[in-house]
Amino acid sequence: xxxxxxxxxxxxxxxxxxxxxxxxxxxxxxxxxxxxxxxxxxxxxxxxxxxxxxxxxxxxxxxxxxxxxxxxxxxxxxxxxxxxxxxxxxxxxxxxxxxxxxxxxxxxxxxxxxxxxxxxxxxxxxxxxxxxxxxxxxxxxxxxxxxxxxxxxxxxxxxxxxxxxxxxxxxxxxxxxxxxxxxxxxxxxxxxxxxxxxxxxxxxxxxxxxxxxxxxxxxxxxxxxxxxxxxxxxxxxxxxxxxxxxxxxxxxxxxxxxxxxxxxxxxxxxxxxxxxxxxxxxxxxxxxxxxxxxxxxxxxxxxxxxxxxxxxxxxxxxxxxxxxxxxxxxxxxxxxxxxxxxxxxxxxxxxxxxxxxxxxxxxxxxxxxxxxxxxxxxxxxxxxxxxxxxxxxxxxxxxxxxxxxxxxxxxxxxxxxxxxxxxxxxxxxxxxxxxxxxxxxxxxxxxxxxxxxxxxxxxxxxxxxxxxxxxxxx
Amino acid sequence: xxxxxxxxxxxxxxxxxxxxxxxxxxxxxxxxxxxxxxxxxxxxxxxxxxxxxxxxxxxxxxxxxxxxxx
Numbered sequence: 001x002x003x004x005x006x007x008x009x010x011x012x013x014x015x016x017x018x019x020x021x022x023x024x025x026x027x028x029x030x031x032x033x034x035x036x037x038x039x040x041x042x043x044x045x046x047x048x049x050x051x052x053x054x055x056x057x058x059x060x061x062x063x064x065x066x067x068x069x070x071x072x073x074x075x076x077x078x079x080x081x082x083x084x085x086x087x088x089x090x091x092x093x094x095x096x097x098x099x100x101x102x103x104x105x106x107x108x109x110x111x112x113x114x115x116x117x118x119x120x121x122x123x124x125x126x127x128x129x130x131x132x133x134x135x136x137x138x139x140x141x142x143x144x145x146x147x148x149x150x151x152x153x154x155x156x157x158x159x160x161x162x163x164x165x166x167x168x169x170x171x172x173x174x175x176x177x178x179x180x181x182x183x184x185x186x187x188x189x190x191x192x193x194x195x196x197x198x199x200x201x202x203x204x205x206x207x208x209x210x211x212x213x214x215x216x217x218x219x220x221x222x223x224x225x226x227x228x229x230x231x232x233x234x235x236x237x238x239x240x241x242x243x244x245x246x247x248x249x250x251x252x253x254x255x256x257x258x259x260x261x262x263x264x265x266x267x268x269x270x271x272x273x274x275x276x277x278x279x280x281x282x283x284x285x286x287x288x289x290x291x292x293x294x295x296x297x298x299x300x301x302x303x304x305x306x307x308x309x310x311x312x313x314x315x316x317x318x319x320x321x322x323x324x325x326x327x328x329x330x331x332x333x334x335x336x337x338x339x340x341x342x343x344x345x346x347x348x349x350x351x352x353x354x355x356x357x358x359x360x361x362x363x364x365x366x367x368x369x370x371x372x373x374x375x376x377x378x379x380x381x382x383x384x385x386x387x388x389x390x391x392x393x394x395x396x397x398x399x400x401x402x403x404x405x406x407x408x409x410x411x412x413x414x415x416x417x418x419x420x421x422x423x424x425x426x427x428x429x430x431x432x433x434x435x436x437x438x439x440x441x442x443x444x445x446x447x448x449x450x451x452x453x454x455x456x457x458x459x460x461x462x463x464x465x466x467x468x469x470x471x472x473x474x
Numbered sequence: 475x476x477x478x479x480x481x482x483x484x485x486x487x488x489x490x491x492x493x494x495x496x497x498x499x500x501x502x503x504x505x506x507x508x509x510x511x512x513x514x515x516x517x518x519x520x521x522x523x524x525x526x527x528x529x530x531x532x533x534x535x536x537x538x539x540x541x542x543x544x
Contacts, residue, residue: 006475007482014475024482032482136516216540309530312523319520341512349516357524362538364530369539 008036008172009470011225012074012232015175019066019077026066026077026121030059033079034123037173040474041124044158044167045146048084049092049125055079058121065119074232076119081174083165084125085132085211086220088112095211096143096161097130099334109209110244111178111220111237118236126164126177130339132185133161134213134322135346138397142340147394150193151471152437156391157398159189162223166193169223171474176224176233180210182217183314183420187442190223190428191386194438196457196467197223198230201447202423203248205234206241214321215246216362217314217420226467227427227457231256234450252450259455260380262296267443267456268303268379270411277413279389279403281434286385289431289441289460293383296459303379305412306371313361313368314417320358323350342399365421372422376446381453382419383443384412386428390437419444427453430466438466 007015007024018024034052041047062077087093087105094101112122127145129137140147140157148163150156151171158167162179166189169177179186181199190197198221205220212218222233231254238252274286294300329335330347338344375382392398407413419426426444433439441460445453461467507515 010475018475028479028482309526312526312530315519315523316527319523336509341509342516345509345512345516348513349520352517352520354524357527359538360527360530360532362540363532363536364527365539366536367532 007032009225009468010175012078012175012229015078016074016076020071022066026059026062027056029077030055030079030121030123033174037081037124037168040171040173041168044149044151044154044171045143046127046148046164046167046171046173047124048094048096048127048145048164051088051091051122051124055121055123058116062119062121072119073236075115075236077121078175079121079123080115081124081126081165081168081177082112082122083128083162083177083179085128085180086112086178087209088122088125091125093125094144095131096128096145098144098337098339099329101144105209107209110206110241112209114237114239123174126168129161129163130343131326132180132182132211132213133343134182134318135343135350137340138342138399139340140394140398142343144339148189149394150391150437151474152194153391155393156437157192157394159192159391161185162189165223166190166195166197169193169195169225171471176222176229178220178237179223180218180220181420182214182318184416186221186223187386187416187426187428191440191442192391192438194430194440194466194469195223195428196226196230196430196461197221197428198234198450199426200234200238200450201248201425203246204238204250204252204448204450206239206244206247208241208243212325214318216321217318226461227429227454228256230427230457231450231454250448254454255451256455256458259451262298262456262459265380265452265456266299266301266378267293267381267383268375269300269383270304271302272407272409272411273384273413276407277388277411278385279434282385282389282439285432285434285439286441290383292460292463293456296463298456300383301379303375303382305410305414305418306368306375308364308368308418310414310417310421313364314421316353316357316361317365317421319346319350320353323347323353327351368418369422372424372446381443381445381449381456382412382415383441384415386440386442388413390434390439415442415444423447425450425453427457429457429460430469431464432466
């Protein structure tokens with residue numbers, strides 16, 4: 001007989017089996033998850049808004065469907081949380097920011113509509129760094145809900161800006177969550193909290209109803225128990241949407257049975273990432289993870305990122321686009337209500353970015369895309385640390401200097417901005433622990449290569465159990 | 475996995491006790507240079523980025539990575 005605690009860490013197929021076989025009802029599951037989210041969410045500052053009455057109503061509809069034999073797929077009846085920059089009609093959507101603390105929309109975000117359509121049960125909104133951290137932020141406290149606390153060690157940051165989604169999944173508060181990334185906001189918290197997560201190709205998942213930070217960079221994606229679960233979720237949330245001007249007008253079908261064998265794949269990596277950029281305590285963990293990938297048949301070959309001023313390009317693109325999105329806020333006294341001094345200063349300064357600089361950045365971006373296309377003619381994917389080390393202490397400034405000398409060879413240390421500029425997907429795979437805290441790999445592929453990334457992820461997770469570990473006290 | 479409803483009830487009852495968790499760790503006082511200094515610093519960073527981009531040479535024919543269609 002399994003422990004009830006196992007229920008909170010069960011993967012989607014197992015939960016679906018329990019629901020379809022009526023061993024547990026959708027209402028019972030929703031009540032249990034909502035109670036756990038309400039009780040433990042504040043421990044990690046992960047909960048922005050509990051939606052228990054709405055969840056129970058949805059769950060009752062699921063139970064009625066299941067009673068009639070109306071099944072809608074593996075996500076039917078599965079509770080989840082959504083980052084609080086995704087609108088849910090009639091309920092608060094605060095964007096994690098005091099100036100928007102009372103904001104209510106009259107429509108659901110597309111991703112929430114799609115999940116509702118397949119019977120998933122939204123149980124709560126999860127915390128985010130204010131305005132997804134676009135202006136920059138120095139402290140983890142830059143959120144209406146307070147600093148995201150890491151379930152593995154609450155003196156450590158959960159990472160951001162999808163702090164709530166990562167912490168909630170890591171601590172077993174929800175089976176899966178929907179977060180977002182402009183540059184790093186899925187990869188970072190997933191790495192720090194030891195959670196599997198997927199940043200889709202730009203345009204694959206509709207941005208309709210998601211707070212716009214940077215129109216040409218924002219992506220919505222899942223945090224879940226496994227690569228398999230991420231594939232099942234992406235299958236439901238991806239697709240064309242005429243309400244999103246950036247929509248790629250493509251669907252995604254999770255098709256593991258048709259994935260190329262991992263032994264036929266080549267992945268590029270930079271030795272210096274794992275030998276010098278990675279924090280010393282993390283290096284043996286990464287080394288062991290690479291060995292697992294090699295055992296799975298994946299051929300690891302040396303690769304280099306194309307050379308571009310990634311930081312300046314992404315800062316200018318995000319800065320100019322967000323300054324336009326939030327211009328009325330920035331020019332009003334309300335901007336000073338934001339929680340982080342760097343965020344406030346960054347937003348104001350970004351109004352100074354000249355159009356010529358933004359256009360130059362976007363022209364360089366086209367060259368970045370072309371160079372990545374060239375890179376991917378020689379490899380199928382890139383493998384790098386998700387973050388070079390463990391989660392930082394919550395009280396420490398996030399712009400603290402990196403300890404130790406900076407390696408001369410950049411390796412793939414710029415992979416997060418580079419891949420985001422090119423609109424590339426990434427799968428985050430927890431791969432072990434350093435000093436008691438999770439570390440993770442990121443696997444990046446060409447546009448619309450999610451099935452390939454998920455195949456690598458499934459193979460890795462069949463050989464390891466890092467993605468099934470539970471933080472102490474959960 | 476098989477779970478009894480009695481076990482479920484017991485876990486839900488225990489969540490009330492778990493909710494009384496220790497306070498979150500105290501944070502040290504945040505250090506800022508003052509709003510004007512922070513804004514000056516941010517503006518300098520913008521200028522530095524703009525300069526760096528202007529000095530990065532690219533073919534004249536390169537178009538921005540977005541398109542307008544009528």
